[in-house]
Amino acid sequence: MDSIALCLYTFGKAQTKSAVEKTERKSIMSQDSNEEKKRQQIQQQFGAAAKDYVTSTVHAAGPDLPWLVEAAALTGSERVVDVATGTGHTALALAPFAHEVVAVDLTESMLEGGRHLARERGITNVEFIRGDAHALPLPENNVDVVTCRYAAHHFIDVSQAAQEWARVLKSGGKLVLLDSIAPEDETLDGFLNEIEALRDPSHVRNHRVSEWLVILKEAGIEAHEERSFDISLDFLNWTQRQRTSAENVQRLRELFSTASEQIRTALHIEPDGDEIHFTIPIALIVGTAISSN
Numbered sequence: 001m002d003s004i005a006l007c008l009y010t011f012g013k014a015q016t017k018s019a020v021e022k023t024e025r026k027s028i029m030s031q032d033s034n035e036e037k038k039r040q041q042i043q044q045q046f047g048a049a050a051k052d053y054v055t056s057t058v059h060a061a062g063p064d065l066p067w068l069v070e071a072a073a074l075t076g077s078e079r080v081v082d083v084a085t086g087t088g089h090t091a092l093a094l095a096p097f098a099h100e101v102v103a104v105d106l107t108e109s110m111l112e113g114g115r116h117l118a119r120e121r122g123i124t125n126v127e128f129i130r131g132d133a134h135a136l137p138l139p140e141n142n143v144d145v146v147t148c149r150y151a152a153h154h155f156i157d158v159s160q161a162a163q164e165w166a167r168v169l170k171s172g173g174k175l176v177l178l179d180s181i182a183p184e185d186e187t188l189d190g191f192l193n194e195i196e197a198l199r200d201p202s203h204v205r206n207h208r209v210s211e212w213l214v215i216l217k218e219a220g221i222e223a224h225e226e227r228s229f230d231i232s233l234d235f236l237n238w239t240q241r242q243r244t245s246a247e248n249v250q251r252l253r254e255l256f257s258t259a260s261e262q263i264r265t266a267l268h269i270e271p272d273g274d275e276i277h278f279t280i281p282i283a284l285i286v287g288t289a290i291s292s293n
Contacts, residue, residue, distance in 0.1 A: 062231065064178055064282065065093050068149060071176045071226055071286050074098050078144035081168060083133050083161070084151030088114025088126065094147065095123050102138070104131040134160045136168055143168045149178045153196070153206045162219035171291035175221050181228075181283045182206040183266065191255070191263050192280065198252050200242045209283050216287050223287030230268070235276035 068090065074080070074097035082091040085103035087110050095101050095118075103126055105111050111128040118126050131137040133148075133155055146165045155161045165175055180196075182189040182205070189208065196203040207215070209225050216223040235256070239249050256269055256276050263269070270277040 064149075064229070064231070064284065065090065067227060067284055068147065068176055068178050069093055069097065071284060072097070072145050072147060072174065074145065079142070080145045080147065081136070081138065081143045083136070083146060083148040083165070084154070085114060085128070086110050086151065088117055088128065090147055090149040091126050091128075092117060092121060092123055095126050098145075099125070101126045102143075103128045104133070104136060104138075106130065106132055134164065136164045138168045140167045141170050143173060144170060145174045145176065147176045147178075150180065152177065152179045154202050154204055156204060158205075158207060158212075159215055159219065162215050162221065166220040166289055169221075169289035171289060173289045175216070175223065175285075175287040175289070177212070177216075177223075177285040177287070178282065180206045180280050181212075182208045183281060184208050184210060185262075185266075187260075188263060188266050191259065192267070195252055195255055198248045198255075199239055199244050206280075209285070212283070212285055216285070220290050221287040222290055223285050225283055226286045227284040229282055230279035231282055232268075232277065232279050235278070236274070 072080070072094060074094065076097060076099060078098050078100075080091075080094055080098045080101045082088075082094065082101060082103045085091050085105045088103050091101045091103035091114065103111070103114055105114075105128070108130055111130060114126075114128050118124075118128075129137060133151070134157055146169055148165075152158055152161065169175065182192055189206075193203075193206055196206060209228070213223055213225075235252070239252065244252070253276070256278070257271070259267075259269060268277070268279045
């Protein structure tokens with residue numbers, strides 16, 4: 001190859017490399033921009049609904065809350081972190097059995113609701129701090145127990161969140177995860193995630209239990225399904241709590257009314273005038289952080 005051809009070849013490679021790098025940078029910037037928009041959407045959605053979550057029966061009570069406390073098996077000496085705490089119902093339920101609870105959430109108005117509840121109940125060992133589940137404002141190997149309840153389906157990147165749980169947990173520390181899940185059946189998975197996204201635009205995905213176990217193992221947490229159950233919901237309260245748009249409410253009604261027999265049976269869909277009663281599946285997953293040494 002002569003010198004001119006070599007120069008042209010080298011220049012061409014450089015141009016190609018530059019074009020590829022530029023495309024990659026644009027892709028990364030676009031992804032970062034989309035993630036930031038999603039975070040803003042989550043804050044706007046839950047900022048507006050914070051008062052409703054203080055009194056929400058699903059979040060404030062229900063048999064799953066004592067089940068989660070039982071699974072945490074606290075002895076009074078533990079430092080606990082409740083991720084995406086919302087208005088703090090889980091953190092406050094754990095507080096009497098822990099040395100300290102750190103309640104983390106992205107939305108300040110949610111945290112204010114939690115602080116208010118803590119003052120009302122005279123609970124003083126819970127610290128409410130603002131933070132992102134994908135980058136917890138905590139040092140590594142610092143926590144005995146991590147909990148996360150009814151929140152992970154909003155996470156932009158559950159693998160990153162799981163890595164954060166593993167990072168902050170001490171070796172042998174415990175994860176207690178409770179969330180709405182998708183059935184293993186593809187049709188039911190698709191229907192459930194479609195109605196969740198229409199009802200709440202900050203929804204990302206209800207994952208299957210099988211997906212969660214793989215995600216957690218890859219992050220360094222050996223986990224198993226401790227318990228699965230359904231929670232009963234009423235359509236009007238379900239949509240009103242998230243201030244679902246009238247257009248989406250109508251679309252949701254259409255989806256419920258035209259659902260297949262398989263879906264109606266699995267989700268126990270029962271029309272009742274303007275109301276629709278139905279259930280969604282929930283799983284309680286417990287894991288142990290594995291030492292990287």
